Amino acid sequence: MAETPKGLVDATPGIASLPVIFYQVNEAVNDPETSFGEIASIVNGDAALCARLLKIVNSSFYGFPSTIETITHAITIIGTAQLRDLMLATTVMTKFKGIRSNLVNMDSFWRHSIACGLAARIIATLRQESNADRFYVMGLLHDVGRLILFMAIPDRMESLLTRCLSGENLLHLLERDMLGFDHSEVGEALLKTWNLPPRLTEAVGNHHNPGDFSKQPVENVIIHTADIIANAMQLGSSGGGAVPPIAPGAWEEIGLPTSKLSDILNQVAAQFTDAIQMFVEES
Amino acid sequence: MSTIKLKNLKPGMVLADDVRDLKGRVLLARGETIDAKHLKILKAWGIAEVTVKGTGPQVAEAPDTHHADAKLLKKTEAELTELFRYADVQDPMMRELYNQCLDRKLKLNEADS
Numbered sequence: 115m116a117e118t119p120k121g122l123v124d125a126t127p128g129i130a131s132l133p134v135i136f137y138q139v140n141e142a143v144n145d146p147e148t149s150f151g152e153i154a155s156i157v158n159g160d161a162a163l164c165a166r167l168l169k170i171v172n173s174s175f176y177g178f179p180s181t182i183e184t185i186t187h188a189i190t191i192i193g194t195a196q197l198r199d200l201m202l203a204t205t206v207m208t209k210f211k212g213i214r215s216n217l218v219n220m221d222s223f224w225r226h227s228i229a230c231g232l233a234a235r236i237i238a239t240l241r242q243e244s245n246a247d248r249f250y251v252m253g254l255l256h257d258v259g260r261l262i263l264f265m266a267i268p269d270r271m272e273s274l275l276t277r278c279l280s281g282e283n284l285l286h287l288l289e290r291d292m293l294g295f296d297h298s299e300v301g302e303a304l305l306k307t308w309n310l311p312p313r314l315t316e317a318v319g320n321h322h323n324p325g326d327f328s329k330q331p332v333e334n335v336i337i338h339t340a341d342i343i344a345n346a347m348q349l350g351s352s353g354g355g356a357v358p359p360i361a362p363g364a365w366e367e368i369g370l371p372t373s374k375l376s377d378i379l380n381q382v383a384a385q386f387t388d389a390i391q392m393f394v395e396e397s
Numbered sequence: 398m399s400t401i402k403l404k405n406l407k408p409g410m411v412l413a414d415d416v417r418d419l420k421g422r423v424l425l426a427r428g429e430t431i432d433a434k435h436l437k438i439l440k441a442w443g444i445a446e447v448t449v450k451g452t453g454p455q456v457a458e459a460p461d462t463h464h465a466d467a468k469l470l471k472k473t474e475a476e477l478t479e480l481f482r483y484a485d486v487q488d489p490m491m492r493e494l495y496n497q498c499l500d501r502k503l504k505l506n507e508a509d510s
Binding site: 242281283284342343345346347348355356357358359360365370371372373374375376377379383 | 400402419445446479480481482483484485488489490491492493494495497498501502
């Protein structure tokens, strides 16, 4: 029986949905009739989540001059969609437990994901994209499919990792050889199961697509490029650890001069320590 | 003419092309001779690089590795080559990424040794 990305997701226990509170907030954000106060009161129902969100909005990630003390205040400053995206980021990271540590060091995995998210957010800001925070979430989630693979088929992934580390090929290409698809498509299947927006699921599903980025949404090419930058900076690793090749024309599609790379790297490095503290400390 | 980073732009250099902001507005026109005020303007508008007339050592750019210990440089280059073994470092973007990472890693390795 041939395996499919969806089949692997369905076979993995404990990841079928996100916490109810996320969907409640999402629904409220999408409903133009809902007030900031109503959204805040949903978030306030989860004290731990509240504390985490307030910590994030008060960090150098945003760099606001005064202290933000309430969720309502946070929403007025960063916006409802951004608050929802930050919630998604913090909730997903607590979902994955019990993966064998010989396969992946979870700390290192999230460090790589955060670096990718930061790079994506910085590129989006330089391109003056609206709601740059959603790019952070895309970057953060780009490799979640690999966690599914580690949980669903740990033994086979272990042998692939050995082959990858012995220099045979990039891990996602070995996955593709063995399964006919790679972790990017598994991640896409997972995010679809969670009913996340198509722009997000597509960007995750195409980050290793070597195809023509000029015909794809800008989200896809930004995540593809941010993953390369995160790997090159060696901030954490999601397995493998070599820099994947950049798809032809991808950087041209982003449209920034190559001399901006040093700015991007400097900004990722500057925000990295803070972002780690905000997003991974409790996992 | 050659394209150089803003930090390497010096008063007296002559612009070979218009400098525009992200929206395409012209900030400084071609043929302008750079002075201190222009540098301030370009910086304020977040311009990363400009094209100037003439080439030569004063505008040539290379990774800032001249001060590094030769042995350390070799070791760091070997690590980077390994890291970038699947990437095409002839591609201008990858080349720049490689150079930037070499610079960063060299500083880390220097701090360690």
